Amino acid sequence: xxxxxxxxxxxxxxxxxxxxxxxxxxxxxxxxxxxxxxxxxxxxxxxxxxxxxxxxxxxxxxxxxxxxxxxxxxxxxxxxxxxxxxxxxxxxxxxxxxxxxxxxxxxxxxxxxxxxxxxxxxxxxxxxxxxxxxxxxxxxxxxxxxxxxxxxxxxxxxxxxxxxxxxxxxxxxxxxxxxxxxxxxxxxxxxxxxxxxxxxxxxxxxxxxxxxxxxxxxxxxxxxxxxxxxxxxxxxxxxxxxxxxxxxxxxxxxxxxxxxxxxxxxxxxxxxxxxxxxxxxxxxxxxxxxxxxxxxxxxxxxxxxxxxxxxxxxxxxxxxxxxxxxxxxxxxxxxxxxxxxxxxxxxxxxxxxxxxxxxxxxxxxxxxxxxxxxxxxxxxxxxxxxxxxxxxxxxxxxxxxxxxxxxxxxxxxxxxxxxxxxxxxxxxxxxxxxxxxxxxxxxxxxxxxxxxxxxxxxxxxxxxxxxxxxxxxxxxxxxxxxxxxxxxxxxxxxxxxxxxxxxxxxxxxxxxxxxxxxxxxxxxxxxxxxxxxxxxxxxxxxxxxxxxxxxxxxxxxxxxxxxxxxxxxxxxxxxxxxxxxxxxxxxxxxxxxxxxxxxxxxxxxxxxxxxxxxxxxxxxxxxxxxxxxxxxxxxxxxxxxxxxxxxxxxxxxxxxxxxxxxxxxxxxxxxxxxxxxxxxxxxxxxxxxxxxxxxxxxxxxxxxxxxxxxxxxxxxxxxxxxxxxxxxxxxxxxxxxxxxxxxxxxxxxxxxxxxxxxxxxxxxxxxxxxxxxxxx
DNA sequence: TGCGTGCTTCTTTTT
DNA sequence: GAAGCACGCA
Numbered sequence: 001x002x003x004x005x006x007x008x009x010x011x012x013x014x015x016x017x018x019x020x021x022x023x024x025x026x027x028x029x030x031x032x033x034x035x036x037x038x039x040x041x042x043x044x045x046x047x048x049x050x051x052x053x054x055x056x057x058x059x060x061x062x063x064x065x066x067x068x069x070x071x072x073x074x075x076x077x078x079x080x081x082x083x084x085x086x087x088x089x090x091x092x093x094x095x096x097x098x099x100x101x102x103x104x105x106x107x108x109x110x111x112x113x114x115x116x117x118x119x120x121x122x123x124x125x126x127x128x129x130x131x132x133x134x135x136x137x138x139x140x141x142x143x144x145x146x147x148x149x150x151x152x153x154x155x156x157x158x159x160x161x162x163x164x165x166x167x168x169x170x171x172x173x174x175x176x177x178x179x180x181x182x183x184x185x186x187x188x189x190x191x192x193x194x195x196x197x198x199x200x201x202x203x204x205x206x207x208x209x210x211x212x213x214x215x216x217x218x219x220x221x222x223x224x225x226x227x228x229x230x231x232x233x234x235x236x237x238x239x240x241x242x243x244x245x246x247x248x249x250x251x252x253x254x255x256x257x258x259x260x261x262x263x264x265x266x267x268x269x270x271x272x273x274x275x276x277x278x279x280x281x282x283x284x285x286x287x288x289x290x291x292x293x294x295x296x297x298x299x300x301x302x303x304x305x306x307x308x309x310x311x312x313x314x315x316x317x318x319x320x321x322x323x324x325x326x327x328x329x330x331x332x333x334x335x336x337x338x339x340x341x342x343x344x345x346x347x348x349x350x351x352x353x354x355x356x357x358x359x360x361x362x363x364x365x366x367x368x369x370x371x372x373x374x375x376x377x378x379x380x381x382x383x384x385x386x387x388x389x390x391x392x393x394x395x396x397x398x399x400x401x402x403x404x405x406x407x408x409x410x411x412x413x414x415x416x417x418x419x420x421x422x423x424x425x426x427x428x429x430x431x432x433x434x435x436x437x438x439x440x441x442x443x444x445x446x447x448x449x450x451x452x453x454x455x456x457x458x459x460x461x462x463x464x465x466x467x468x469x470x471x472x473x474x475x476x477x478x479x480x481x482x483x484x485x486x487x488x489x490x491x492x493x494x495x496x497x498x499x500x501x502x503x504x505x506x507x508x509x510x511x512x513x514x515x516x517x518x519x520x521x522x523x524x525x526x527x528x529x530x531x532x533x534x535x536x537x538x539x540x541x542x543x544x545x546x547x548x549x550x551x552x553x554x555x556x557x558x559x560x561x562x563x564x565x566x567x568x569x570x571x572x573x574x575x576x577x578x579x580x581x582x583x584x585x586x587x588x589x590x591x592x593x594x595x596x597x598x599x600x601x602x603x604x605x606x607x608x609x610x611x612x613x614x615x616x617x618x619x620x621x622x623x624x625x626x627x628x629x630x631x632x633x634x635x636x637x638x639x640x641x642x643x644x645x646x647x648x649x650x651x652x653x654x655x656x657x658x659x660x661x662x663x664x665x666x667x668x669x670x671x672x673x674x675x676x677x678x679x680x681x682x683x684x685x686x687x688x689x690x691x692x693x694x695x696x697x698x699x700x701x702x703x704x705x706x707x708x709x710x711x712x713x714x715x716x717x718x719x720x721x722x723x724x725x726x727x728x729x730x731x732x733x734x735x736x737x738x739x740x741x742x743x744x745x746x747x748x749x750x751x752x753x754x755x756x757x758x759x760x761x762x763x764x765x766x767x768x769x770x771x772x773x774x775x776x
Numbered sequence: 777t778g779c780g781t782g783c784t785t786c787t788t789t790t791t
Numbered sequence: 792g793a794a795g796c797a798c799g800c801a
Contacts, residue, residue, distance in 0.1 A: 367787095431777085
């Protein structure tokens with residue numbers, strides 16, 4: 001044990017922070033207001049625990065993202081040395097317990113190489129089940145069924161318990177979805193047969209494991225004598241029970257959180273977990289961190305005035321002793337495009353005037369779809385940016401395809417992976433053959449792989465050609481399987497990408513998206529290389545299995561483009577949790593967007609949205625700009641918007657309004673002035689959008705490598721070049737229908753419908769958005 | 777069996 | 792805006 005004077009780091013903490021850090025034994029709860037140094041307390045506490053002689057492998061620290069875990073680990077390593085920090089059990093609930101489940105897989109009758117189904121896999125499976133049960137897929141929408149199943153799992157309700165629970169069944173009947181229990185049952189069976197778990201299973205099976213075997217539970221209770229949980233307000237019942245069981249023996253548990261920042265109820269998070277913690281552990285010591293070290297007084301005060309409108313909360317007095325700072329700027333723009341331009345300009349101006357780094361800026365929004373307009377504006381200004389979240393790298397088609405090869409090789413029973421790649425790249429195994437194969441598999445109660453393996457022995461109505469093609473496919477997978485466990489991950493992955501034909505297929509595709517997909521595959525391979533270098537311990541190379549086990553649990557934040565250093569961050573408010581920026585812009589502060597349309601029906605949902613806004617505001621250190629647009633392009637249509645009610649919740653002493661027409665807005669008006677002229681906008685006049693063309697693409701700076709976007713839908717000739725040239729009477733030609741004459745045009749772009757009298761096939765009405773027309 | 781086109785539908789947040 | 796589906800042709 002070290003001498004007291006070696007704890008000099010404790011001097012860097014405030015009194016309360018220090019007390020919380022030094023309280024190691026027993027149950028404790030740290031209620032940490034936004035910006036109060038919560039992460040600091042956690043890192044110092046863990047470092048301190050190690051310093052007083054607790055072994056790193058006795059500590060389990062659960063964080064909300066892998067990135068948070070990694071950063072914390074690094075900070076601890078810099079305080080007490082890498083050696084110790086490495087052996088901490090630190091990560092998300094999902095990654096830590098997946099690790100344990102792989103180790104104990106036997107006990108719950110799973111292969112230790114079980115696959116993890118992501119949301120897309122789960123939805124696909126549900127879709128096939130709904131079809132098989134001949135249910136109406138309009139009533140049993142896969143997303144809704146999945147969230148119902150997810151709700152059950154997060155509350156530890158098994159398929160059997162679901163069936164026999166009258167209250168749940170009634171609720172389903174009232175919602176006119178009485179058959180969900182059957183889908184749930186089949187879904188569970190299929191996952192089991194495929195050796196797969198979905199996200200919620202990881203937590204549920206952990207509970208199962210612990211309740212099933214006292215021996216195993218005791219083992220982990222004794223192993224993890226000290227448990228720390230970050231973001232405790234966002235844990236659900238299933239997570240709560242895991243923690244509860246593990247801590248039952250030694251009672252050394254420390255939870256950290258802020259009820260005001262609970263924003264994941266939609267995922268089953270229970271704010272009560274934090275409100276009731278004291279009931280579970282009567283001797284709990286509570287530490288309240290109330291001083292905000294992050295933001296100016298104006299920002300903190302405004303945030304307080306907002307959150308005070310919520311009824312459900314632990315009363316706290318969050319305060320700041322920083323500068324008063326500027327008032328919060330609230331801007332009204334005419335359109336979403338203009339809003340984006342103003343933000344881009346503001347960032348550029350502040351960058352030039354105050355020499356602020358671009359990395360000091362963040363633009364936050366409620367929905368991922370909003371990023372598009374903002375991106376366009378930033379690109380037009382040549383401002384580098386990176387997007388967190390959105391379609392994550394690992395969700396891309398080509399990436400999922402390659403990873404499905406990995407998954408199938410490691411776990412041949414993985415049906416979702418099997419279906420994905422059996423005919424990609426094209427091998428002439430079409431849907432008819434796959435349907436037949438699924439039928440067989442279902443009848444025998446086995447996986448597709450097993451059904452396919454027996455294809456030679458059975459009297460099956462799959463013709464010779466298809467049979468041979470399937471056998472070839474099986475052979476290829478088996479060959480690749482041979483060296484997967486021994487060789488180094490990168491080499492194996494490269495081999496698979498080559499031999500599966502994926503690389504060749506993408507290489508042959510010279511369209512922009514084909515090229516970008518090829519690049520993405522290369523990026524994944526490089527990522528695997530980086531991963532194995534990072535994770536390697538000693539001389540043993542990291543094999544592919546280790547990579548794949550983790551890849552499904554990587555979060556959006558984990559793969560943010562790391563090459564780009566000095567760039568503006570774009571993300572949803574949800575992803576911004578735990579981060580801070582000098583200058584924050586919150587865009588799209590409009591009714592039905594923020595608060596979301598879906599939160600209208602309940603007070604609870606509205607309060608969660610308000611907490612979400614609170615989280616957004618409290619990300620800002622120095623300056624905060626909130627904006628809303630009067631009109632916005634949404635779902636392909638320009639629609640009117642109303643200012644968000646939350647803006648009126650803010651105490652008006654701390655805010656300052658401006659609007660883009662006043663001309664006094666101090667961010668320079670070069671750009672939006674021009675835009676306005678084009679739009680024919682005027683403060684006193686109703687805006688006229690007849691000249692508004694949302695299809696103008698910004699000129700891109702080719703030198704800037706920016707976040708990749710998915711290819712959009714094919715753009716038609718008419719849409720880009722000839723829209724204004726098509727009038728009644730114009731002669732056009734269509735690939736399918738031949739020559740014709742325009743006889744009528746109705747509706748505004750992009751929903752313009754044209755009626756054309758074709759010489760051969762008569763009158764047809766086409767939607768200009770899709771129709772490819774050549775003007776003659 | 778594969779592929780292109782046209783059309784419908786549903787629009788939140790994420791481990 | 793984008794995914795999914797149906798249809799019809801090769």
